Amino acid sequence: MIRYLELASLRWLLRHRWQLAAAVLGVALGLACVVGIELAARSALASFERQTRALAGRATHTLTAGPEGLDEREYARLVRAFPEVDLAPLAEHEVRARGAETLALVLTGVDPLAEARVRGDALPTIALGDAVRADDAIWLARATARELGIEVGAPLALEIDGRAATARLAGVLDAPNPAAESALRGRAFADLATVQRLCSLQGRLTRVDVVAPSPNALARLEASLPAGSALEAVSARAGELERMSRAMRFNLRALALLALFVGAFLVYDTSTFSVVQRRELFGRMRALGADRATLFATVAHEALWIGLAGSTLGLALGIAVARVLVAPLAQTLTDLYAPVSRVELDVSPAFLAGAAALGVLATLLGALLPAWEAAASPPRQVLARSFFEARARGVVAPLAVLAATFALLAWGLLANTETLFPALLAVFAVFAAAGCGAPAATVLAARLAARAAVAFGGTLERIAARSVEAALSRTAVAVAALAVALGASLAMGTMVASLRGTLSAWLESAVSADVFVWAPHRSASRSDGTLDPGLVAKLRALDGVEQVATTRGVALGGAVDGTFVIASEQPPRSRAGFRFVDGEPERAWADFDAGAVLVSEAFARARSLAVGDALAIPDARAGVSARVAGVFQDYATDRGYVLVARSTYQRWFDDPATSGVGLFLAPGVDPEAVVARIRTELAPERSIGVHSNASLRAATYAVFDRTFAVARALELFAALIAALACVSSLAALEFERARELALLRAEGLDPRGVVRLILGRSALVGVTAAALAVPLGLGLAALLVFEMQPRAFGWTLAWSLDRGALLRVVVLSVAAAVAAGIAPAWSALRSSPARALTEE
Amino acid sequence: MTPLRLRRLLRAPLVLAVLFFVAVFAWQLARRPAAEPAARLSPIAALGEQADPAFERALAPRDFDFPRDHGPHPTFQTEWWYFTGHLANDAGRRFGFELTFFRRALAPDAPGGDSAWAARDVYMAHFALTDEARGLFVASERFERAALDLAGSRAEPWSVWVGPWSAESLGADFLPLALRAATARAGLALELAPSERIVPNGERGLSRKGSAAGNASYYYSLPRIAARGTLSLDGETHAVRGEAWLDREWSTSALEADVVGWDWFALTLDDGRELMLYRLRRADGTGAPASAGTWVLRDGTRRELALADFELETLATWRSPHTGAEYPSRWRVRVPSIGVDVEVRPWLADQELALAFPYWEGACDVLANGERVGRAYVELVGYAPVASDSASRAAR
Secondary structure: HHHHHHHHHHHHHOOOOOHHHHHHHHHHHHHHHHHHHHHHHHHHHHHHOOOOHHHHOOOOOOEEEOOOEEEEHEEEEEHHHHOOOEEEEEEEEEEEEEEEEEEEEEEEOOHHHHHHOOOOOOOOOOOHHHHOOOOOEEEEEEEHHHHHOOOOEEEEEEEEEEEEEEEEEEEOOOOOOOHHHHHHHEEEEHHHHEEEEEOOOOEEEEEEEEEEOHHHHHHHHOOOOOOOOEEHHHHHHHHHHHHOOHHHHHHEEEEOOOOHHHHHHHHHHHHHHHHHHHHHHHHHHHHHHHHHHHHHHHHHHHHHHHHHHHHHHHHHHHHHHHHHHHHHHHHHHHHOOOOOOOOOOOOOHHHHHHHHHHHHHHHHHHHHHHHHHHHHOOOOOOHHHHHHHHHHHHOHHHHHHHHHHHHHHHHHHHHHOOHHHHHHHHHHHHHHHHHHHHHHHHHHHHHHHHHHHHOOOHHHHHHHHHHHHHHHHHHHHHHHHHHHHHHHHHHHHHHHHHHHHHHHHHHHHHOOEEEEEEOOOOOOOOOOOOOOHHHHHHOOOOOEEEEEEEEEEEEEEOOOOOEEEEEEOHHHHHHHOOOOOEHHHHHHHHHHOOOOOEEEEEHHHHHHOOOOOEOOOOOOOOOOOOEEEEEOOOOOOOOOOEEEEHHHHHHOOOOEEOOOEEEEEOOOOOOOHHHHHHHHHOOOOOOEEEEHHHHHHHHHHHHHHHHHHHHHHHHHHHHHHHHHHHHHHHHHHHHOOOHHHHHHHHHOHHHHHHHHHHHHHHHHHHHHHHHHHHHHHHHHHHHHHHHHHHHHHHOOOOOOOOOOHHHHHHHHHHHHHHHHHHHHHHHHHHHHHHHHHHOO | OOOHHHHHHHHHHHHHHHHHHHHHHHHHHHHOOOOOOOOOHHHHHHHHHOOOOOOOOOOOOOOOOHHHOOOOOOOOEEEEEEEEEEEEEEOOOEEOOOOOOOOEEOOOOOOOOOOOOOOOOOEEEEEEEOOOOEEEEEEEEEEEOOOOEEEEEEEEOOOEOOOOHHHHHHHHOOOOOEEEOOOOEEEEEEEEEEOOEEEEEEOOOOOOOOOOEEEEEEEEEEEEEEEEEEEEOOOEEEEEEEEEEEEEEEEEEOOOOEEEEEEEEEEOOOOOOOOEEEEEEEOOOOOOOOEEOOOOEOOOOOEEEEEHHHEEEEEEEEOOOOOOOOEEEEEEEEEHHHHHEEEEEOOOOOEEEEEOOOOOOOEEEEEEEEEEEEEEEEEEEOOOOOHHHHHHHOOO
C-alpha cells in the first residue's frame, strides 16, 4: 500500500513540476542564505583565530605596555630573571610596501633567537646572520613577495609614518601550513634592530610574547612586571574577533534564518496544495483501508525528498553565496573590528551535514501541518473540497487569537529585558503574529473588497473577492508568505535608512573640521597610527588654518576587552559638534579640560557608565582613574571609546605621538585647495590619509554601504523567495480552478471577464499582503531601530523612513500577485471550456 | 514511467546528497598540503664553513696571557667555555653536569644603526645534568645575541652569560668563580675553587685540527677544579661537591672538509694524572691525522699525544630514541707509551643533548681491571642529524 501511495505521490509531484520546483527552490534559497552567511562568517572568524594562533606559536600570553610600549631593558631584565619562562620580543609598525602593488603591511621586528624558542617550527623565522650582515634586510611571505613583484635581493620601497624608506628583500618565507601562511601574509619581518632603526622605535618593544610553563611561573612573572604593563592570554586574543563581532553576526544570522523561514513557508504551501488536490485520492485510500499513519508518512515522505533535494541544492548555492560574501564580509570585519585577511572557506563535512539537517528539518516542519491534515482526512467525507476550506475557515479565529498572543509576547519581551537575545525572540514573535494573523486579514480584506464590489456594482470583482475567502487555505498562505518577506524587507530598509540618516546627521555636526590628516592604521574605526611630528608642525603652520584639533588613538589594556582612548586637543569649533546624551555640554567640557573624560554612547552602554562615574585607566600607573563628565553620540565604532584631553593623557603616559589632525580653516579658504597642497607639498605618501570634510563623508558612506551590502543582499533573497511563494501558490490555485473558470466561460463569461476575474483575485491577495506587510514592516523597523540596534551596538538611532522601500513593498506585492495570475489567465483563455470541464 | 524508473528517481536526491558530501570531503582531503621535509643543517658544516678572511686565525703557538685570555677574543669567529664535572652529595649520590657557553660572530663588524639590538655576536649555552641514581638526564639550550646584556663575556672581572645562565668570577681573579643555570626542571649553582693548573693543549696552546695553516684553535684546559654548591632536578635539591673541568678554545676555522665529527675524552684519574684525547672522525670511521691528546702528570709536566699514540676501541653502542643516531657507548682506551689501558663506561647510556645541534656528552667512569680508577667526561659529535632546525636557522 505504501509503495502505491508513494508512486502516486511521486506521479502527482512530477505532474506539478513547477510547484515542485518552487518548493525545492524555496528551501534551496532559504538554506543558501543561512549557509552563505554562516559559512562566510565562520570562515572569517576561523581564519582570524588560526592566524592569531599561528602567530602566537607556543606563546600562552602577550605582554603589552600601553602606548609607549615596553622598555627593551625591562625585557632583558625579565629574560635574565625568569629562566623558566620563554619570552619573545616584538616591535611592530604599520608600513606600506610599494612594488607592483601597494600593500599595507605590519613590519614585524623579531629576535630570531627568541622566535626559535617561542614559535619554533610553527612559523618560519628569519636568519639573524643575514640581518647582521645587512641592516636593511627584510623577509616576506613568498606570496606577498610575488604580489609585490620583487625578487630576493631586490630593493623594496617602504613608506613609514609618511616617510620613504628602502629595505632589501633578504629572503622569502614558506609557511608550513595554511594558517601560518595567512598569518605571514600582511606582514613583513625583519630583525628588531632593523625595525627599530627604520621606524624610529629605538628602546621600545610593541609587545613580548610569553610562554609560561605553569600558573606559578606566570604569577611570579606578573608580580615582577613594570607598572603600566599587562599580560593577556593568547586564547583571549584568538577569540577577540568572535566576541567583538558577536552582535553583528547575530543580526546577520537572524536575517538568514528569516529567509529559511520564508522558504519553509513555501514547502508548507506546496504540501498543503498537494494534500488539497489529492483529497479525493487520500479519501479513497482511507476508504480502502490505509490508516492515518500511512497517509501522514506519505506526505512527510514527500517533504523529506523535497527537503533533501532543496538542501543539496541549497548547500551548493550556499557555498557559492559564501564565496561571494566572504570578501565583503572580511572587509567589513576589518573596517569595523580587526584585520581579517585572506579568508579561505572552511567547508567541513560536519558543517554541511548540520546545514543539510536544518534544511530538511525546516522542510519537514513546513509539511507537518498538511501531513497531519491528510492523515486526519475522514474517509469519503474529504471528497468535498469545501470540507478543507470549511476547516481552514474554522481556524481563522483561533489563529487570530494566537497572533494577538504572539504580539503580546513580543511586547512583553521588549518591555522587560535589555539584552539582545530577547529582542531577537521578539522579532520572531512579531513574524509569527503576522503569519497567524494573515488568515484573518485575508478574510477581512476579502469581505471589504466584496462589499466594495457590491457598492460599485462589479459582479465579477465580487466573485473574485468572495473566491479569495473561499480558497482561504491557499490565499492566506500566499498573503502570509508575501507579507512576512516584504515586511522583513521593509524593516531592513527602514533600519538601514535610519542608520544612514543618523550617521549623516552625526557626520554633519561631529565631523566638523574642514580638512583631516591621519596616519595609516589597520582598522578603519580605530585611528591609532602615528604621524611624523614634523608633518604635524607644518600642518599647524599652514596658511588659512584657524584652529587645529589633534587626536592620538591608543588601545589600552589589551586588544580584548580593552579601552580605546582618544587623546585630543579640542578647539572650540570642534567642541560645538558634539551632541551629549548625558551631561550638560558646558559643564562637561569644563570638566574635560580639568582632567575628566567623555565617553561615547556605545562605550557608556557597554560599561554601564553614567556622568559622575569613575573609569579606571588600564596600563597607566596603578590606580589612575578618571571621572566621566559626559556621554556623547558617536557612530564611528560599536565598541565605543573614551575621549580625554591631550594634557590629561600626557599626565598618564609619556606619549607625544599624534594619530590624526583636523584643520579648521578661515572663512573663504577652499578646503580642496588645502588638501591638494598638503598632498603635493607636505605628505605626498599615499598612506597618509588627507581628506576634506566632503570627501571624508563620502568615504564614510562608502564604508557604511559596504557594511550593509550583505544585509541588502539578504533582503533581496528574502523578497525573491517571497515572490516565488506568491507566484507558486496563486498560480497553483488558479490552475486548480480551471474547471470553475470553464464553467463560468460555458455560462457566457467572455475572455476579458476571465482575465478580470483571475487578475482581480490575484491583485486582492497582493493588496492584502501589502496592507499587512506595511504595518508589519514598520513595526519591525521600530523594533530594530529602537530596540535591536541599541541593544546590539549600544547606540541610539533616529527614525527615518525609507519611502523607496515602502513603495517597493506595495509595488512588489501587487506585481508579484498579478504576475502570478498571468500564466493561469493565459492558459484559461487558450483552453477550450468544454475540454477543461471534462478533464477533471 | 515504469515503477522501477520512478524508484530510481526517488532515490536521486539521496544519491545526489551523498555524492555531494563525498565530493566535498574528497576536496577537503585533496587540499591538505603534504608535509615538507625539514631542511637539515650539519653542525660540522657550520663549524667547518669557509671562514670570513676578516677574522683572525690560529696560526702560530701562543703564550697565553691570563687573565686576558680567559675573556673573549672577538677577532676570532668562534670560541667556547666548556665546564663539565662530577659531583656527589654527602650520601655519595653522583651527579654529572655540563654548562657550556659558545660565542659565534655572525659578521666581522658590528652592524650600523642606533638600535641597542644591533649586535654581531650570538651566544649559545648548553646546560645538562646527569642523575646516576634516578637514571635521569636533562639538557637544554639558550641562544641570545650580545645585546642589551642578554648575553656577553668579558675578561676583567671575568664573566660569560647567556640570559639567566652565567659563569662569573667572584673576585678580581678568574678563580674562584660561580656557575649558575636553571630551567623549569633543573638548576645548578656551583662555586669553583682556586686552582693553579692551566694546561695548554697542542703546541703551546696551538691545537692543529688539520694540515692547512690556520685550521687550528687555541686551546687550554683547567682540569680538576674543586667545586661545591647545590643542584636541583625534578623536585630534588642536593648540596654537592666534586671536581670540574674547563676546556677553553677559540678559532676561526677548525675542521678539514673530510671530518664528520669527533670523539673527545677528558679522563681524571684517581692517582692525580689527567688524560685528554680527541679523535677527529672521518666518514669511514677512521681518525684524521690531526687527532691528538695531552697527558698530564701529577707534577704538571705534560706530554703531547698524536693519533699514533692512542687507540680507541668501541666496546658497545647505543641507539638514541631521540634522534635515532647510533653512538659508541663503551670504550677501551689504550696509550701504550705511557702504560694506560683502561675502560671508559658511561654512567647512563642516554646522555644525549637532543637540541638544535644534537650530540652526546656525559659523565663516565674509568676502570682498570674492573676497578674504578677515575672519572671521565666524553663528548661525541657528528652522529646525529640536526633535528629541530628553527634555532640553528635563526642563528645562521
